[in-house]
Amino acid sequence: MVDLNYYSDWYKTAPHWHKSVGLLLAGLTLFRFVWRMVSPRPKRLGGDLERVAASIAHLSIYLMLFSLFISGYLISTADNRAIDVFNWFTVPSLGELFDDQEDIAGSIHFYLAWALIIFIGVHVLAALKHHFFDKDATLKRMLGLQ
Amino acid sequence: MKKIALALTLAFGATAASAADYIIDTKGAHASINFKVQHLGYSWLTGRFNEFEGEFSYDEDKPKVSKVNVTIQTDSIDSNHAERDKHLRSDDFLNVEKFPEAKFVSTTVTEDSDGTMTIIGDLTLHGVTKSVSIDAHKVGEGKDPWGGYRAGFAGTTKIALKDFDIDYDLGPASTEVELMLHVEGVKQ
Numbered sequence: 001m002v003d004l005n006y007y008s009d010w011y012k013t014a015p016h017w018h019k020s021v022g023l024l025l026a027g028l029t030l031f032r033f034v035w036r037m038v039s040p041r042p043k044r045l046g047g048d049l050e051r052v053a054a055s056i057a058h059l060s061i062y063l064m065l066f067s068l069f070i071s072g073y074l075i076s077t078a079d080n081r082a083i084d085v086f087n088w089f090t091v092p093s094l095g096e097l098f099d100d101q102e103d104i105a106g107s108i109h110f111y112l113a114w115a116l117i118i119f120i121g122v123h124v125l126a127a128l129k130h131h132f133f134d135k136d137a138t139l140k141r142m143l144g145l146q
Numbered sequence: 147m148k149k150i151a152l153a154l155t156l157a158f159g160a161t162a163a164s165a166a167d168y169i170i171d172t173k174g175a176h177a178s179i180n181f182k183v184q185h186l187g188y189s190w191l192t193g194r195f196n197e198f199e200g201e202f203s204y205d206e207d208k209p210k211v212s213k214v215n216v217t218i219q220t221d222s223i224d225s226n227h228a229e230r231d232k233h234l235r236s237d238d239f240l241n242v243e244k245f246p247e248a249k250f251v252s253t254t255v256t257e258d259s260d261g262t263m264t265i266i267g268d269l270t271l272h273g274v275t276k277s278v279s280i281d282a283h284k285v286g287e288g289k290d291p292w293g294g295y296r297a298g299f300a301g302t303t304k305i306a307l308k309d310f311d312i313d314y315d316l317g318p319a320s321t322e323v324e325l326m327l328h329v330e331g332v333k334q
Contacts, residue, residue, distance in 0.1 A: 006316055015229075078228035100221075102228040103235060 019076060020086040026069035033062060045136050057123065064116045071112060074105035168297060168331025170200045170216065176298070176330035179218060187319030193225030193234075200250075202331055204297055206287070209257035214265060216329075218248040238314045245273050253277070265301065274310045278303050280327065290332075298330035 004011050044051045076083050077093035078101040084090050098104070130138035170177045179195045200216030221242040223234050235242045252267035265280040282301030290296050304324050307313070 006314070075232065076229060079226070081228070096228075102232040103221075106232050 016084070017086075019072070019083050020088075022069060022072050023083060023085050023091055026066075026073075029062075029065050029069070042141060045130070045138055046134070054126075057119070057126075061116070061119055061123065064112055064119065068109060068112045068116060071105040071109040075102050075109060078102040078105070166203060166205045166297075167334045168202050168204060169334060170198075170202065171296070171330045171332050172197075172199050176296075178328050179216075180326040180328075181323050182326070183316070183323045184319040186317055191225065193223060195219070195222050195248075196224050197222035200329070202299075202329070204284075204287075204331070209255060209263065212255040212257075212263075212265075213252050214255075214267070214329075215251045216249070218250075220246055220248050220271075239312055240272060245271075248272075250278075263299075263301075269305070271305075272310045272312055276305075276309050278305060280325075282327075295333040296330055297333070298328070300329075301327040303327075 004014060044054065046054070073083070073091070074097065077091075078096050080093045080095055082090045082092045127139045127142055130136050131140075177198075179198055180192060181194070182190045182192045185191045195218045197219035198216055200214065202212065202214035204212045220240045221235055223231055223240065223242075225231055225234065234240055237244070247270075249270040250267050252265050254266045255263060257263045261283050263282040263284070265282050266277060267280070268275050269278045280301040280303040282299050285298045285300055287297035288295070302324060304322050306322050307316075308321065
């Protein structure tokens with residue numbers, strides 16, 4: 001997004017899709033989070049330390065996801081402009097909530113995105129570790145196979 | 147006693163050296179630094195720098211001794227679009243984190259008999275200092291309704307972005323930026 005040339009065919013399309021997908025994912029994630037709160041969760045596997053670490057990691061990922069969605073939204077809406085989601089519906093702006101909003105939210109969005117990508121990498125490695133080393137059902141359960 | 151004498155000398159000395167020093171009225175926002183640049187060659191995009199300060203010296207009878215210097219906070223750029231302003235502040239353009247200030251310091255001022263002024267000075271922008279020439283004229287001067295004395299000027303100049311090492315490709319029609327300057331100073 002930050003390396004697009006002004007004359008690129010994607011200069012307008014890519015940010016439009018980026019914002020549209022982001023806001024839709026925000027809705028989906030919120031739905032998922034509520035679902036998690038109200039439905040019974042599968043029994044956690046592993047030792048005490050692993051279970052606590054997993055809980056912290058999962059909550060951190062949710063926190064990072066929501067912070068990512070919110071910071072992204074705050075960049076584009078800092079000047080009262082609304083965001084068009086695939087020309088399907090429009091999410092209105094809440095206005096400028098604090099000074100230098102687009103810059104501060106922009107930095108948060110940037111670093112959080114990288115942090116999240118790294119965290120997800122760790123998450124994937126942890127699931128593979130459960131599958132191949134601990135030989136438990138974690139990965140199968142994540143994939144809905146069990 | 148000595149201190150008071152020194153202070154008096156300094157105070158009178160200062161007023162004697164330059165009869166008419168003005169502070170640009172940024173407090174009351176009677177000054178603006180505007181720019182325009184072509185968009186694709188099809189229209190003009192305008193914007194402004196909202197935060198700056200400066201002062202000038204001016205005497206109608208001695209235009210040659212005129213001076214002006216202005217310091218601009220580059221992160222106050224405002225083109226009425228948050229996403230674009232964020233981009234303009236980034237290292238693609240102004241790199242405001244590294245270069246938070248732009249500066250203009252005049253070197254020579256000339257005024258023709260018809261009132262046309264040429265202000266030549268050093269503009270520091272994006273860490274690069276280049277001489278620029280501003281075509282200016284006095285709009286007016288005189289007493290204001292609140293007991294002060296004011297003088298105001300308008301000027302324009304054109305700069306090439308690549309002269310200031312800003313090389314983001316905006317297309318062939320958008321390599322130059324025009325600056326439109328309006329200042330009103332309050333006499334000190």
